[in-house]
Amino acid sequence: MxxxxxxxxxxxxxxxxxxxxxxxxxxxxxxxxxxxxxxxxxxKEKTYHKYLVGKKSEIQSGNAKEIAIQGKPVFVINLDGKFKVFSGVCTHLGCIIKWEENKNRFFCPCHQGVFDPSGKVVSGPPPTPLTEFDVLEEGNLVYIQVEDKKKGSWT
Ligand code: FES
Structure with a gap:
């Protein structure tokens, strides 16, 4: 070699x-x-769904309107021209609340839970304020924006 x-x-x-x-x-x-x-x-990027909850002109200042989205109660309230949207499900044991215009409050008849117009607990057993949604205003329309989830309730 x-x-x-x-x-x-x-x-x-x-x-x-x-x-x-x-x-x-x-x-x-x-x-x-x-x-x-x-x-x-x-x-994964979060995705959102937009739901129309009402027209601004339909809800007078200091008043609330109840609607249902996918069978769940939701309240739209006009606080001096600023719109807020709350779940209609009580944070105590899940009863459905109602808006009492003459008392300017949300009331839960199950255990006399009281929430002020901004959703804060005033009295009764509810441990936390009402669930508030992100609000989008476009012209005369008010929407809420809810994150899409694969499972579970959104209210
Ligand atoms: S469920 Fe609303 S106060 Fe108990």
Whole structure:
């Protein structure tokens, strides 16, 4: 065997070793990527749904209107031209509240829970204020924006 042949062989071996090394690094990279994808939580953009809840001109200042969205009661209230929207479900045990215009309050008949027009608890057993929705106003229309969820109720 000549020196030239030895060099050719060693070059062959060199490329063989490095091609195996390259494949090994690629395989480890793919493996680590799959491990990372398996253990990391899914990052999905939140999506929202917009529901029309009423016309501004239909609700006088200091008054509320009850509507149902997907069978759930919701109250739209006009507080000096600023519109707020609350769930009609009491935060105590889930009874349906009602708006009492003459007393300027939301009232839950089940256990006499009282909420002020901004949804805060005034008296009774409710532990937290009424659930408030994000409101969008477009011209004369009032909408609420609700995050889409795969499961469960939105009120
Ligand atoms: S359910 Fe409303 S006060 Fe109890």
């Amino acid at each position: 000549t020196i030239d042949n030895k060099e050719k062989l060693s070059r062959k071996e060199f490329f063989k070793k490095f091609s195996f090394l390259g494949l090994g690094i690629l395989a480890v990279g793919i493996f680590l990527k799959n491990i990372f994808l398996f253990i990391s939580p899914e990052k």
